Amino acid sequence: MSKSKSKEIIKEFEPELLVFCCNWCSYAGADLAGVSRFQYPPNIRIIRVMCSGRVDPSFVLKALKDGADGVLISGCHIGDCHYISGNEYTRDRFDRLHSIIIQQLGIDPKRVRLEWVSASEGKRFAEVITEFTNEIKELGPLKLQ
Amino acid sequence: MDKVYQPNLRELLKKCYQCARCTGVCQISKVQYFRPSRIIQQILEGFEEKVLQSGVLWDCLMCNSCLQNCPEEINFADIVRNAKHLMVHKYGQNPEECVAHKGIYTSISELMSKLEVNPKRDLSWIPKDCEIAKEGKILYHVGCTPFFKFEFDELENVPISTLRILSKIENEPIVVLEDEYCCGHDLYWGQGKMEEFIALAKKNMKNFERSGISTIITTCAEGYRTFKIEYPKIFEDFNQKFEVKHIIEYVYEQWKAGRITFKIDEKTKEKINFTFHDPCRMSRFLPKSNTIMQKTREIFLQLEHLGYKFTEMEHNQENALCCGVSSWMNCNERSKALRYKRLSEAKVAGDTMVTSCPKCILHFNCLQNDYDEFSALKILDFTEFIINLVQITQKKKIKGDEQ
Structure with missing residues (x-):
């Protein structure tokens, strides 16, 4: 009895979010957010990739399958890519991932998100994460695992 | 669940007397080292654990050519399927590397x-x-x-x-x-x-x-x-x-039943030489009582009256060659070699290849992009091929007529 009671007390849902950050912009942006001590929710786990173009759609699907409540892909602004056009590929691929796979699967498209954050936008990184976490909190858990 | 999953591999293989016909017909063995008969013998000798641990069974095409020729009717593909379950759950292997x-x-x-x-x-x-x-x-x-x-x-x-x-x-x-x-x-x-x-x-x-x-x-x-x-x-x-x-x-x-006939539209006078690729799931994988292959041929014979010409490929029906990949496993240069073999046969047989498996179409199209010599070959699904030929003999009942 006491166990179930204590479970009821800790009821607020804390989402587990996966964030893919590109090495040159977004990861540096996250770094800057930390150095400048901008506060953002601790629900995210960052995976650093060399370019947002490295993020294969299957990574997103696997993350959702293995229990992530939301996935954020973050890269350099269009035109700023360290590898010239990597993020353009990400953008195109992401559109198709959204319209063909995520929507048809009946998963809320808000759970998968693409954002551009540059190295100087520490503040923006914190804002994006806060907003994303709040959005997923509203949607509730995906409960796939 | 128990019916679908039978884990005792040795029991299933016991009848094997090593005639090695399976290795002879195995399609993947033509392009890489894979010997079904050897694998069976290893399991029978008690090296099941070693075979499963080595992960060699991930290479199996699951095309069922071996069952087609096995005198003892050992269902090797089905055994591989059971083994795969064991390889994931007992030996902790990750199939995702092969997908x-x-x-x-x-x-x-x-x-x-x-x-x-x-x-x-x-x-x-x-x-x-x-x-x-x-x-x-x-x-x-x-x-x-x-x-x-x-x-x-x-x-x-x-x-x-x-x-x-x-x-x-x-x-x-x-x-x-x-x-x-x-x-x-x-x-x-x-x-x-x-x-x-x-x-x-x-x-x-x-x-x-x-x-x-x-x-x-x-x-x-x-x-x-x-x-x-x-x-x-x-x-x-x-x-x-x-x-x-x-x-x-x-x-x-x-x-x-006489509800449809096949007619050619007067305007489209192009008449084609075509051939049919039997997908493994609709030939070797069905019980012998299933006559879908013969039914397909009967329809095609009827089309010959319209001026179409149907030619069989060198390997057809139960002996059809594989498109190289099944269930999204192992797409590599070896599956490409198998695909190349199949399309070479198709090219000899006709200008259009009809098939009834969407994945076969994808796989062959993929090879066409790489090799110019096959670019003239048209690959169609059965429905795409036949849609303009199907004519209704009895008109649809209109609701007003019934009264």
């Missing part, structure tokens, strides 16, 4: 198998002149083709032409479900994921029962076999409740 397209499509199936996921399919592809319903007698199981649009656009016409044929013939609207699930074939054969397969089967069953259907029609060889052979193993009353038909069978039956 083609980085596992996007199998992930989709796996996501669908979870209880909380209810697909909301985009039905905007349905042509305006076709009527669909949520409940009715005949269900068209579209399958995974709409998801393939993520990387391929060759298959867009397959569901459209199927639905056109169906609604041309039938008086009532065809059932196309918005929340249709994957049949689970790829997880079942490719990765040995029985639990997910059974979860999908249960979800599908619920859907079928809810929509009150009695006939399930597919265009996909894999889906056809899964519904026809595997589902009755899980649900005992599946065969009493539903009838599973491939679109070829359906067209054949309607033709024999």
